[in-house]
Amino acid sequence: MLRFKAAIFTLLLLLLFCLSAAAQTAEELSDTAALEEPVYEIPRLAQVTNFEAKDSPDDAGGEIELTWDLSVDDKKEDGLVSKYVVLRSQNPTSDFHIVGVANHRDSSYIDKNLKEGTDYYYKIVTFPKYQGEVRLTREEIDPLMEQYPELTELDIKDVSMLAEYDRDIMSVFDDNILGISRVAGPVKSRAQWFNSKDLDTLIIGLTICISVVIFIGMARGGRKLFLRRIGGLQAIENAIGRATEMGKSILFIPGIQDMDDVQTVAGITILGRIAKTIAEYDTKINMPVSRSIVMTTARETIKEAYLSAGRPDAYSDDMVHYITDEQFGYVAAVDGIMVREKPATCFYLGAFFAESLIMAETGNSIGAIQIAGTAMPAQLPFFVAACDYTLIGEELFAASAYLSGEPKQLGSLKGQDVGKFIAMVFIIIGAVFATLAALTGSEDILEITNMIKSWFSA
Template sequence: MKTIGLFRFLPALTSFSIAFFIIFSPALKAQAPDDSLSTTSPDALAVSIAPPTSLVVFDYKYDDGEALELTWVPSVDDLPVVGKVTGYELYRSDNGGEFYKITELIPGSNNFRDEDLSTGVNYVYYIVALSADARAASVKTEAIQTHREWLNFNLKYLFLIALIISASVIYFIETARRGKKLFVRKIAGLEAVDDAIGQATEMGRSILFIPGINDMDEVQTLAAITILGRVSRVVADYDTKIHMPVSRSLVMTAARETIKASYMAAGRPDAYSDDMVHYVTDEQFGYVAAVDAIMVREKPATIFLLGSFFAESLILAETGNSVGAIQIAGTARPAQLPFFIAACDFTLIGEELFAASAYLSGEPKQLGSLKGQDVGKALAMLVILIAVILATISEIRPLETVRYVLDFLIQVFTIKT
């Protein structure tokens, strides 16, 4: 299969990127702050205010070679209330060309990041302090070029963590493919799916499937659509009615394809109709009003509320409860979980929503990916435990080494860009 080829390709990609890291790291030397300044003042007007001093320009690290950072010491006349300085103007010359103003800054400014620059161009800067009747310019900086870095070393720890978790997920998928049996705990909400559909069939009523109110770029919506795939397969087998009002056009298209494929697989493509899925509105509460109305009018026997929900979660779930439907809900938005738990029969909590499609498919490959998550969890637990112990120790007794390890851990789990 083509995909397995791609999938084999990933470890190679990862090792390639590690090699990249190692090879290019010497080239990542940052330009040292350069404060050798020329002595001519370009903007020599009558000086009744002091100019800014120590203008320094250096390359902005870990970017695509498009930014320089400037810092300076503000004019001594730049004081909070009695100061004479009304602002600053920053000038730049590209490749020895004429100086032109690139920005104006408010009093008290002492740094600026010049962006949208190009590599291979020599940039020279100077800054002018302004007052009501005078201008005072700093000396010019030396010519500087931007540097393109190939790897963002600020993110090395993030890369490492991502690598460990991804690698363990892939490792367990491979193990499962080779036929190793993996234990996955029972998820009540998913065990109930077949029964819930069965009940709707017996009662001759429909199934309502609500995939949240976000678009296809939300992974929860994707998770909902994958569950829809399994649900609609059973629905097609039982010949139950499924009704799916959606709030995004792309979700409508994807859901139709999914349901259609299920009906084809069940060997009854004639029973499928595009009207099973229809678009209502993108507007949150307009959508809620429509769905509530459908619930009250059609009295579905089973309602699935899976995906990304916001304030509408309880409105939908309570209405569903009032018409006596069996409700299976699931979301990865923690704020909405309490509402679903209070009003629905079964709730998939956070990660269970993502696990659902793997769980329902029963395919070893998919189940393996769940096992890989556990490595990430073990890692999280371990780090939390160590950090809590160390933080407690350093509270009781401020030891140098403990503080050092703790700082290191904080650094590892802080994302800088």
């Protein structure tokens, strides 16, 4: 009896063990199944409304602007929309291809690089958020490309995110899953003859140009114009004189940019003025350059300056010599020249980058008088710290006109003051309105502030 009871107990235990093992295996199996076959909740999304396509204004053609109102599902706080997929076709009913993607909460898209004059049709697909991304493998992509020759590989990769809902790639465009908008079009792209977005730039530019021309005319007519003193420019003659007294050379660095940079042009125009004084004083000038075109231009400039000073015989091509286009290679060479030749005066006039301080500090260590000028705001503090005089920004461009002393050149400087006046007036008006808008909270004042801002934004 006891034996029988023990046998039944053992059987029961065995049964229990088998049941638990089976349950565990089933659980594991269902886990594996879950890994292999992800189950996603596919939200059914509302389509976008008021979808319109029109030719992009102010462009060179080839662009169409699409606008729409957000899908209702995208307006909610934690919306279900991840993005909007833009489809394009030259046929209103078929052949729609993916051309781009706009982020959720975006209600516009510009389709670019289109053929001018061709009719295009568009659709927008509201695209749901998904849980994790499935990347298609090579083996999956290749057959799909064969199956859908009209799709590029990129199309397939783009829809691969959709494909995780359904591996049958075309069924993702089924209306039952995604919100697909109505077709917009036909629409053609055209080029425009005037970019109305630049109207503000045109008006400001014209005002300044006209005032420059008027002031040049006034100066030619003999009217006296007042210009403030520029310390750095008044020191130039003394600096050249010092080099002459010490019997040492003058080093001139025109920056490290080519002649297509207006700062280099400004540097060379100042060189023309300085070279004449150097020729008259019979001092030596050494000008290492980092661009070939700058070398040829500087040579011409110095040669003419020596000619007009009546010293053509004293000119030599070796005064200007090329080193390298490479920024720090050039700096190393210039520093070497400074340390070996110890010039009495160093001019740095042009466009400078990180090399500004390396050169100016080396110049300072050899006790040279240093005059710098650049329109690179980042380098100005370094020049101010290490040089004796610095021409800040616009002073570099004004220098040649200032040194020439000619009325028509000085007139152009006066003209640019009109631009400064306009800038100052609008800055003050803008600041006053912005402050009032913040203080009073008035919508009207805020609107005026934004209007003023819009005149000057890109």
